[in-house]
Amino acid sequence: MTDQDRNALLAAAVRLRTEGHKEEARQQLLSLSAAFPADAEVAYQTAWAHDVLGLEAEAVSFYERSLEGTGLSEEEHRGALLGLGSTYRVLGRYEDAVGLLRGGLERFPDHGAMRTFLAMALFNTGEHHEAVRLLLELLATSSDDPYVQRYRAAIEYYAQDLHATM
Structure with a gap:
């Protein structure tokens, strides 16, 4: 199979997934992955x-392989980190999720979805204060709600110490 064939088959499989033909896309991608394992x-x-498709356990090795290799665009790399971190969390691998997502935020510090999934994983590990801090900081910096913006300074202050009083 040539690189041109690979590109056409990959584009077709992605198109199938985005158009809602998820199982057919998965089957095509499994074949393509077997032909191009690296x-x-x-x-x-x-x-x-x-x-x-909710097949998180089966997704893990593919996410891991994608992150071990080269050739991902920056957007794909972010997506793979978020996907694997989220998948680890869903599978109960909370510490793995926290480690991966923290590393992802070091590389992509402004990624709001990654912060959110890290907060969920931190909650699962019992790090509730850190989880709420991340979510409050994200809320304060990304919300368009005029009332949130009115109280942004207070939200950011309390995000640092939820036990503080002004």
């Missing part, structure tokens, strides 16, 4: 195809 982009798309 291809990070194919592994990422295969992981995603499993994830959208």
Whole structure:
């Protein structure tokens, strides 16, 4: 199979997934992944195809393979980190999720979804204060709600110490 064939088959499988033909996309991506086992982009798309079908346990090895390889765009790399971190959390691998998502935020500090999934994983590990802090900071910096913005300074202050009084 040529690189041109690979590109066409990958594009077709992604199109199938986005159009709602998830199982057909997964089957095509499994075949493509078998033909290109070291291809990070194919592994990422295969992981995603499993994830959208609720097949998280099967998605893990593809996410891991995608992150071990090279060739992911920056957006795909962010997606693979978020996907794997979220999948670890869903599977009860909370410490793995926290470690991966913290590392992801070091590389992509402004990624709001990654902060949110890290907060959920932190909650699962009992780190409630850190989880709420992350969510309050995200709320204060990203909300368009005029009332949140009116109290932004207070929200940011309390995010640092939920036990503080003004």
